[in-house]
Amino acid sequence: MQEYLLTCACGWEATGSENDIVSAAKVHGREIHNMDVSHEEAMAMAAPTAS
């Protein structure tokens, strides 16, 4: 399964599958930035890692 590294502009990072990082980004966005992060917005901050 493809793994991704997601990096928020604030420096916070998450790694994992697409579902993992999108879920983590939604929680981070809501709890730290008071933002609703869409699936597309989360993936726009992600890059695939070497498998």
Place this chain on the structure above:
Amino acid sequence: MIPLDVDGPVTIEVFTVAHGHEGLVLTGPCGAAPWLIETGEGEHPLETAVRIIEGALPGSLLVHSTSWRFERNSVVLTFLAVVPDPGSMDAAPVSRSDLARNAEHAAPDEISYGQVLEHALRHLAWLAKDDEVVNAALDADWLEALAGYVPEPFQQLS
């Protein structure tokens, strides 16, 4: 990397500060850097700031607004959050900055976050002398550290 855009008519900016072994340190959920929080439509900035800060930093000692400025097409409302220690969060020593000063009828052209933090700590020095609640929330180490800051009122910075 496409950054997460914090939008809205008011952007909340938080500087999280602790008193470490060697002086004041900047820390926070976003590391040793300004922490940006979005306000949604109809949301009160102070209520939003307190809710998010207390959720992310449950042991915070103090949260206080310190300044505002206009930047990135938004009003940026700055808060200082005082925590007992950084815990597992990244931290870096706070360094001193000169303040950006207004001209008679104009705000400064540019302002760095170091200058915003400098003013925030000067305002905390003001509050430590002027506000019994703030004074009581800060320990002797904090009051000693703030003694080196010239007290400043809440201000528009740009």
